[in-house]
Amino acid sequence: MNLTGISTWKGSWKKGNGTLSTQTRILEAVPVSYSSRFEHAPGAIPEELLAAAHAACYNQALANIAGQNQLETTSINTTVNLDLGFDDAGRPEIKSIHFNVEAAIPGASEQQFQTFAEGARVGCAISKIIKLPTTINARLLPG
CATH class of the missing domain: 3.30.300.20 (K homology (KH) domain)
Incomplete structure (x- = not known):
């Protein structure tokens, strides 16, 4: 079985943002950013x-x-x-x-x-x- 995760990113580490997705579409273009990861803003960690x-x-x-x-x-x-x-x-x-x-x-x-x-x-x-x-x-x- 080959499983795939996909992520996009635009911009710098602290000011940029991106998405997380899975091939199965259980996650699809879920937002992720420095703020969501480290500052409790909405989005994926x-x-x-x-x-x-x-x-x-x-x-x-x-x-x-x-x-x-x-x-x-x-x-x-x-x-x-x-x-x-x-x-x-x-x-x-x-x-x-x-x-x-x-x-x-x-x-x-x-x-x-x-x-x-x-x-x-x-x-x-x-x-x-x-x-x-x-x-x-x-x-x-x-x-």
């Missing part, structure tokens, strides 16, 4: 999209790991907090990533769940390309 994608990737990985262990998930809620800042040279930098996960997996022990949660954290496709240390707080809910 690429790193926020990454955090949402990472949460979705994680949830599917956790459900897959549970299934491989003959357990069925009934719910998974994941929030990925991504800390965006600047490096010493003033360039944007993702400083940290933290997962907050709550999942109901009937029949899973706490130890199994923590093993599954950690496996999904390091094994989902997006986690595999991120070389930044990530942390997790995972809570098993009653099934």
